Amino acid sequence: MTEKLSEETRGTLLKPLFQSGWKMVDGRDAITRTYHFADFVDAFGWMTRVAFWAEKWNHHPEWFNVYKSVKVVLMTHDVNGLSALDVKLARKMDALAPQVEPVGD
Template identity: 70%
Template structure:
């Protein structure tokens, strides 16, 4: 079972994400980032690549797409907050 990030693990897992544009969601234990692409096809292609990893890891993002922009929110619903899965998927999204 996945566990909510502890105070000790938050820094090492989340600090690198702040450097790539991720932010905490106000009033919620979740992270958010806006990704911009050249056009709709690039945005949708990226979402498709992310979807493959999300399905493989059984951890699915909350996201919205409008033309060349994808806004992603990550949180683990089963722990009502952030888990290692969120940090892992955020890193994968940044790498794709």
Template identity: 45%
Template sequence: MTLEELEAAGWEKEGEVLAKSFRFRNFSEAFGWMARVALAAEKADHHPDWSNSWNRVDVRLTTHSAGTLTEKDLKLASVMERLAG
């Protein structure tokens, strides 16, 4: 997905960070989604900054080594969207 497509899906660009809050029906769905994303993130060697509170997962993506957003962030955000269904 492009940055524009991600923004249309609810992602917000905050400086050099992409941010979004995902909401699920319950904790199990939120945690299950996080586990699936974690496997994809590990495979891509690109890891989100995120937190979970019951049915909500707050995500912030940036490429710390580059000090800016990169294609890695867009790809991981796209994976998150796909897995959130």
């Protein structure tokens, strides 16, 4: 069963994500990041690649696509907050995204 991140592991696991552009969501125990791509096809292609991993891991993001931007929110609904699954999926998303500077939400 998935467990909510403990206070002890939270800092260690989340710090690298914050350095890559992820942020805490105000009012929720969730993280968010907006990815920007060259065009709609690149954005949609990235979403498709991420979808395969999300399905494999049975952990699905909240995401919103407008043209060449994709805003992602990750949290584990079963624990009403962040879990190791969110960290794992965030890392995979970063690995699959083109290397660009993070842009604020």
